[in-house]
Amino acid sequence: MMARLLTLFALISSTLLLGPAALADTGSVTGTVAAPIPKHRAGAIVYVKQGPAAPLGQKTVSLDQRGMVFLPRILPIAKGWTVDFLNSDPVAHNVYTIDGDKYDLGTWPQGQKKTHTFAKSGVYRQLCKVHDDMIAYVVVLDTAQFAVSDKEGKFTLGGLAPGNYTLGVWHEKLGSADIPVTVAAGAPAAVAVTLKAK
Numbered sequence: 001m002m003a004r005l006l007t008l009f010a011l012i013s014s015t016l017l018l019g020p021a022a023l024a025d026t027g028s029v030t031g032t033v034a035a036p037i038p039k040h041r042a043g044a045i046v047y048v049k050q051g052p053a054a055p056l057g058q059k060t061v062s063l064d065q066r067g068m069v070f071l072p073r074i075l076p077i078a079k080g081w082t083v084d085f086l087n088s089d090p091v092a093h094n095v096y097t098i099d100g101d102k103y104d105l106g107t108w109p110q111g112q113k114k115t116h117t118f119a120k121s122g123v124y125r126q127l128c129k130v131h132d133d134m135i136a137y138v139v140v141l142d143t144a145q146f147a148v149s150d151k152e153g154k155f156t157l158g159g160l161a162p163g164n165y166t167l168g169v170w171h172e173k174l175g176s177a178d179i180p181v182t183v184a185a186g187a188p189a190a191v192a193v194t195l196k197a198k
C-alpha cells in the first residue's frame, strides 16, 4: 500500500515538474552546418541573435587545460558568466588574452583554478605564454541560448519561446551567417547552415 502511494506521489511530482504543458510551451531548432572542409563542420556556435527576450542567468563553466590543450577549444558563454580555468596538467600554463579586458591570469599548479567573469560580449582568444600553440576561444554572447555543432555539423537549440528569430553563427575559421527561423511550441524547426570562407 505504502509503495503504491509512493509511486503515485512520484508520478504526480514528475508531472508537476516536467509536465507536458511546460514542454509544449517551448520549441527548438535543429540543424546541420555545412563547410568547405568537412572537419570545419564542428565547432560552429549557433546562437540567438534576435528573438524573444530570455534571461542570461549567471553560470560558472569550466575551461580545462589537459594534455597541453584547452578543453573545450570553443566555449560559448553569456555576458556576466564566470569561467573557471582549470589546470589538469603537471606543468604550469600561463593563460592570458589580448582581447577585451586583456587579462593575464598568471600560472598555477595542477588541480587548482583561476576564475574570470566576462562583463562584455566579444571573442576572447585564450592563449598560453608558455606554449604558443595553445589556443581556445571564449565567445561571450548577449544570449544564453546557444549550441555548438558536433563532428557531423549537427546542433540543437532547445527551450526557445515561440516566435521569430534570427540565429547568428560564429566559427573560428569561417565567415558568419544569419539564419531566420520561426519557432513554434512543441515542434522542432529544421535549418541548414552553409558556412563559407571569411
Ligand SMILES: [Cu+2]
Pocket: 092, 093, 094, 128, 129, 130, 131, 134
Ligand atoms: Cu600552456
